[in-house]
Amino acid sequence: MNAVAVAHTPNPDHPDNPDWDSGTAELGHLLRPGQLDLSHKVILYLEDITVSFDGFRALDKLSLTIDAGELRCIIGPNGAGKTTMMDVITGKTRPDEGTVFFGQTIDLTRLGEPEIAHIGIGRKFQKPTIFENHTVFENLELAMKTDKRVWRSLCALLDPAAGDRIAETLQLIRLAAHADRLAGLLSHGQKQWLEIGMLLMQEPKLLLLDEPVAGMTDEETERTGELFLSLAGKHSLVVVEHDMAFVKQLGGKVSVLHEGSLLAEGSLEEVQADQRVIEVYLGR
Amino acid sequence: MMPARTPFIVRLGRSFDARSWQMAGLFAACALIAVPFMHLALPPDHPLHLSTYFITLTGKILCYAIVAVAMDLIWGYGGILSLGHGLFFALGGYAFGMYLMRQIGRDGSYQSDLPDFMVFLDWQELPWFWAGSDSFLWVALLVLVVPALIAFVFGYFAFRSRIKGVYFSIITQALTYAAMLLFFRNETGFGGNNGFTDFKRILGYPITAPETRVVLFALSALALIGTLLLARYLVTSKFGRVLTAIRDAESRVMFIGYHPLWYKLFVWTLSAMLCAIAGALYVPQVGIINPSEMSVANSIEIAIWVAVGGRGTLIGPVLGAFLVNLAKSWFTVSFPEYWLFFLGTLFIVATLYLPQGVVGLWLRLRRREPPPAAAATEAKGARA
Ligand SMILES: Nc1ncnc2c1ncn2[C@@H]1O[C@H](COP(=O)(O)OP(=O)(O)OP(=O)(O)O)[C@@H](O)[C@H]1O
Ligand SMILES: [Mg+2]
Numbered sequence A: 001m002n003a004v005a006v007a008h009t010p011n012p013d014h015p016d017n018p019d020w021d022s023g024t025a026e027l028g029h030l031l032r033p034g035q036l037d038l039s040h041k042v043i044l045y046l047e048d049i050t051v052s053f054d055g056f057r058a059l060d061k062l063s064l065t066i067d068a069g070e071l072r073c074i075i076g077p078n079g080a081g082k083t084t085m086m087d088v089i090t091g092k093t094r095p096d097e098g099t100v101f102f103g104q105t106i107d108l109t110r111l112g113e114p115e116i117a118h119i120g121i122g123r124k125f126q127k128p129t130i131f132e133n134h135t136v137f138e139n140l141e142l143a144m145k146t147d148k149r150v151w152r153s154l155c156a157l158l159d160p161a162a163g164d165r166i167a168e169t170l171q172l173i174r175l176a177a178h179a180d181r182l183a184g185l186l187s188h189g190q191k192q193w194l195e196i197g198m199l200l201m202q203e204p205k206l207l208l209l210d211e212p213v214a215g216m217t218d219e220e221t222e223r224t225g226e227l228f229l230s231l232a233g234k235h236s237l238v239v240v241e242h243d244m245a246f247v248k249q250l251g252g253k254v255s256v257l258h259e260g261s262l263l264a265e266g267s268l269e270e271v272q273a274d275q276r277v278i279e280v281y282l283g284r
Numbered sequence B: 001m002m003p004a005r006t007p008f009i010v011r012l013g014r015s016f017d018a019r020s021w022q023m024a025g026l027f028a029a030c031a032l033i034a035v036p037f038m039h040l041a042l043p044p045d046h047p048l049h050l051s052t053y054f055i056t057l058t059g060k061i062l063c064y065a066i067v068a069v070a071m072d073l074i075w076g077y078g079g080i081l082s083l084g085h086g087l088f089f090a091l092g093g094y095a096f097g098m099y100l101m102r103q104i105g106r107d108g109s110y111q112s113d114l115p116d117f118m119v120f121l122d123w124q125e126l127p128w129f130w131a132g133s134d135s136f137l138w139v140a141l142l143v144l145v146v147p148a149l150i151a152f153v154f155g156y157f158a159f160r161s162r163i164k165g166v167y168f169s170i171i172t173q174a175l176t177y178a179a180m181l182l183f184f185r186n187e188t189g190f191g192g193n194n195g196f197t198d199f200k201r202i203l204g205y206p207i208t209a210p211e212t213r214v215v216l217f218a219l220s221a222l223a224l225i226g227t228l229l230l231a232r233y234l235v236t237s238k239f240g241r242v243l244t245a246i247r248d249a250e251s252r253v254m255f256i257g258y259h260p261l262w263y264k265l266f267v268w269t270l271s272a273m274l275c276a277i278a279g280a281l282y283v284p285q286v287g288i289i290n291p292s293e294m295s296v297a298n299s300i301e302i303a304i305w306v307a308v309g310g311r312g313t314l315i316g317p318v319l320g321a322f323l324v325n326l327a328k329s330w331f332t333v334s335f336p337e338y339w340l341f342f343l344g345t346l347f348i349v350a351t352l353y354l355p356q357g358v359v360g361l362w363l364r365l366r367r368r369e370p371p372p373a374a375a376a377t378e379a380k381g382a383r384a
Helices: A082-089 A113-118 A136-143 A150-155 A160-172 A188-201 A218-231 A244-250 A268-273 A275-282 B008-014 B018-041 B052-077 B085-103 B116-120 B136-160 B165-184 B210-236 B238-248 B250-255 B260-286 B296-309 B315-334 B336-353 B357-368 B372-381
Strands: A003-005 A029-031 A042-053 A056-067 A071-075 A097-102 A121-124 A206-210 A236-240 A254-258 A261-266
Touching: A042 A082, A042 A236, A056 A082, A056 A097, A056 A236, A056 A261, A071 A218, A071 A244, A082 A206, A082 A236, A113 A121, A113 B250, A121 A188, A136 A160, A136 A188, A136 B238, A150 B238, A150 B260, A160 A188, A188 A206, A188 A218, A218 A236, A218 A244, A244 A268, A254 A268, A254 A275, A261 A268, A261 A275, A268 A275, B008 B210, B018 B052, B018 B210, B052 B085, B052 B210, B052 B238, B052 B260, B052 B296, B052 B315, B085 B136, B085 B165, B085 B260, B085 B296, B136 B165, B136 B260, B165 B296, B210 B238, B210 B260, B210 B315, B238 B250, B238 B260, B250 B260, B296 B315, B296 B336, B296 B357, B315 B336, B315 B357
Parallel strands: A071 A236, A071 A254, A121 A206, A206 A236
Antiparallel strands: A003 A029, A042 A056, A042 A097, A254 A261
């Protein structure tokens, strides 16, 4: 957390090291500019977002809020605007109208992609995007949360703590045996896992995952689900998926997108029983 | 924050393996001891005597090799094809040429303090930008700063606008072409289409004396070694890994929090500075600099050296610069009219059949030799 609690009593052992990273915010707080304020328990606000491509509205007054620590699934037919929504959140696409806020204070429409990554939003692309000519290890090293300016990279050395973190992540994504392999040689499912691992190395507060289990075997899919469930709470996750069994496994709230706006929201059972949702899916 | 306490020099040492250090040492010994000895101490009729022609030609190609490595940093590792690198080479040459012009003193045809071409234009005094050009140190500074500044400003706007691929190549061509037209004009103050020539001295020493030539040759060799060391350090550092990542998947790099702009700008500006140093070493050795160095064809030729030698490797561009230029100096004597056809064919063959140039070819041949037991190392070999 980034708000300094006024009533906070510093730990006498570490007077300079207050607990910056506890996930909850207290009411009375000072705010440092540019830092995430979760005082209303909401990590992401999208309000009336409209994006048009040559007159075609990919997003049409879309509004959505994600709570801190939530695991949200987004479903919707092809072309509903799910990927475009992620483009807007991560700064790739500027909305024509509407506001996007990260926490209470950070206006994402004013920031570029690297800044948005820095303040704690990580993204997995629909098509797995990793560095194919780098080893698995190097992929994770590059993604690791650190000072990413040119000057630092020129003299950066891998310290043992960083090596440990990479090793941990390698275990988690089950690629420890492939650490020195070129990432381009991995299977499709492994590439998906590597990209998820890169995301984790960034230590983001909000993870956006665009079709993370596409191309995975059933077993890999299930393990991915377990991983996401273990991340929820500490992180907030937004998962776009077509695989209903996977959405069911995740079990969180589901938002249905259709033609660029929000059609329905609720548990999976609720939205699956919704007449409009059935029409959208069957009418195709 | 960073536990980067290992001294830089140690880390530089580690970025090469033992064999590479031996090669570098051997090369340095040749350039600094053997060649000077064979040129200066052995009598001209001795079978091992090296001629002035040899010294000048290899010295010139050493400068080209520096340019090729600089080009490879930006193209092979950064994925940005510049077709205007000849501009930075020429600017370095012109900057140093100003000093050489001033060293002529009153020994020119008009016996004036001003360079001959200014007397010819009836100018009464040096233009403001020639101020200080009689000082070696000031000019050495200009050699580095002017091309760097131009590269930085140009690169900043180009990369910030996310100009990429062939569009970037085309605007770099336009840049060097515009500069060439500017330098062709007499009023620009750089000798018009004749450029600078008829140099007499450098730091007071006669410029055509064998000793001076040998020193310039040795400096070029040292500059090449330095360029290779620096380039090797860069491409094996985290910076190099980010750079190749930008080449392969720029949007991924942005979404994990790197600013490609500054990475590209750094390597672009550095590359321009290396070219400028090469240009400054080149001009006293060949004795002339004129606007044709800024022609588009010259810049394309630089890309061909790198493509032929093998981009994305460091030794490849050096080999490419030597192979192509030795072929050129043979062709221009034997069949001058066919040189451009040969060059074009070479480029097409290299692009179609040798994606990693002669270095890639060599690696492929070497890999075929041992029995297929080493299949696992194949993937690694492809990156070497
Ligand atoms: N850059 C673009 N230019 C023009 N049209 C675009 C652009 N990006 C997206 N679109 C269009 O916007 C609509 C929404 O696309 P988007 O990729 O967001 O859908 P999606 O919900 O992610 O679909 P899918 O499930 O197939 O991934 C589509 O009709 C698409 O063709
Ligand atoms: Mg999509």
